[in-house]
Amino acid sequence: MSPDSNRPTWGIELTPEHPPDSIAELAALAEDEGFDVAFASSHYFNRDPFVTLSRMAEATDSIRLGPGVVNPFQDHPVPLAARTATIDEVSDGRAVYGIGAGDRSALSNLGFEHERPLRRVLEAFSVARELWAGETVSHEGTFVARDASLNLEPTEIPVYVGAQGPHMLRMSAKHAEGVLINASHPRDLEWSAGQIEQGLADRPDEHGAFESLAFTSVSVADDADAARAAARPPVAFIAGGAAPPVIERHGLDAEAVETVSDHLEAGDLTAAFEAVTPAMIDAFSIAGTTESVAEQFAETLAFVDGIVVGSPLGPDLEWAIQAVADALEMVNDEVETN
Numbered sequence: 047m048s049p050d051s052n053r054p055t056w057g058i059e060l061t062p063e064h065p066p067d068s069i070a071e072l073a074a075l076a077e078d079e080g081f082d083v084a085f086a087s088s089h090y091f092n093r094d095p096f097v098t099l100s101r102m103a104e105a106t107d108s109i110r111l112g113p114g115v116v117n118p119f120q121d122h123p124v125p126l127a128a129r130t131a132t133i134d135e136v137s138d139g140r141a142v143y144g145i146g147a148g149d150r151s152a153l154s155n156l157g158f159e160h161e162r163p164l165r166r167v168l169e170a171f172s173v174a175r176e177l178w179a180g181e182t183v184s185h186e187g188t189f190v191a192r193d194a195s196l197n198l199e200p201t202e203i204p205v206y207v208g209a210q211g212p213h214m215l216r217m218s219a220k221h222a223e224g225v226l227i228n229a230s231h232p233r234d235l236e237w238s239a240g241q242i243e244q245g246l247a248d249r250p251d252e253h254g255a256f257e258s259l260a261f262t263s264v265s266v267a268d269d270a271d272a273a274r275a276a277a278r279p280p281v282a283f284i285a286g287g288a289a290p291p292v293i294e295r296h297g298l299d300a301e302a303v304e305t306v307s308d309h310l311e312a313g314d315l316t317a318a319f320e321a322v323t324p325a326m327i328d329a330f331s332i333a334g335t336t337e338s339v340a341e342q343f344a345e346t347l348a349f350v351d352g353i354v355v356g357s358p359l360g361p362d363l364e365w366a367i368q369a370v371a372d373a374l375e376m377v378n379d380e381v382e383t384n
Contacts, residue, residue: 047110047142047204047224047257048082048352053378055352057083057259058359058367059114060102062093069098070105072363077109079371085114085144085226085354090156096129103137110140114261114354115208115226117148118170119158124183124194127174131198139201144226145171146208149287162188164213168221171205178203208261211289212241219245224257226354228284230332233295235260235349257351264355265333266369267362276361277333278319284330285322286310296329340373347377 048055058076060069073084084102086095095113102111111133116126126145134141147163154160166188173191176183180200185191207218210228218225219242227238242258249256263280267273285298286307293303302323309318327333332342346353353374360366 047259054347054350054374055083055257055259056081056371056374057085057261057352057354058370059085059087059261059354059356060098061087061089061357062095062098064093066093066098066101070101072367073102073109073111074105075364075367076371077106079368080375081109081371082352083110083112083142083354085112085142087357088113088116090120090152096133099133100136103133103140106137108140110142111137112142112144112206115144115146115206117146117153118166118189119148119153119160119163120156122191123170123173123189124177124191126170127177128196128198130174130203131178131196131201134201134203135198141201141203143171143174143203143205144208145205146226147214149283164217167207167214168217171207171222174203175205206257206259210238210292215241216245218242219256219258220248220250221253222256223254224259226259226261227350228261230260230262230264230346231296231329232345232349234292235346237295239349258349259352259354260346260350261354262346262356263331263358264339264360264366264370265331265358266336266339266360266366266373268335270334270338272361273335273339274324274327274333276358277327277331278322279315280357281326281330282306282310282315282318282322285326286318288330296325298325298329299323302326336369336373337376339370340376343373344377344380 058081086098088095130143150160169187177196182195204223206224207222208226209215209218265273265277306321355370
């Protein structure tokens, strides 16, 4: 996705917990700092990602834009395809489609069953591709669409699957244009790379190139302690939803993780954030000063084609965007020097 094939892709996740116009300004800053793609995250309790993306499109010229990530449980796949195609239209062909299975606990809050997630994600973006190509689609599987079509010009939009588990990672490598690996630690990314390699072995040649991006939780500040403190909220949600093999991979205290999870389920966010341990921050985020973050980026890039820097970014969003761009540039300079 990077226009410069000699460097990794730089991506950024912007969370619409702020008004769309504010997020659009941050997207413009990210474009100026050299980022290749900006994702607007999708959570039912925040502002709408597609409204936000439309503002981001107006404020930018070249950076690619997409939801990061929507799920086909909360929203029907056909309207999702239409909304993404609309962003492609208003951005003059800059859209990407970030889609995943969604967070089980958030979906449960809305009364959705998280059934057959891999099959539903695959069917959702397969149908979207047909719709974007101008076809009329009838589909009966994990969802139903009868004689559905879009009143939009045909287009091609790359699909990036948000993935963490082995089956979703392998499926994305076989069928999508890219993967957004929900991980920040080299230990998880190395394991993920092995799963992706298995999927690529079955990838049809006509699917073309594939890109693997680490979708990381990043927090950067002048003061390392401040950066780590700002990382607590997203780390709490990551740890609270982590599968037992992930907890074991990092040697985390299972009881401590369960405490975080229990607080989240009870809606006591303050207690959940306070229960996050230093070991959880190390496992589920990249946090520190610009220099230390650059060192961690270098370790990450041993296993992926690029990095999407995600929430919280840091205590000061504008400063953090510039700082993570500096960190990524440090890594590029080091690679070129060697």
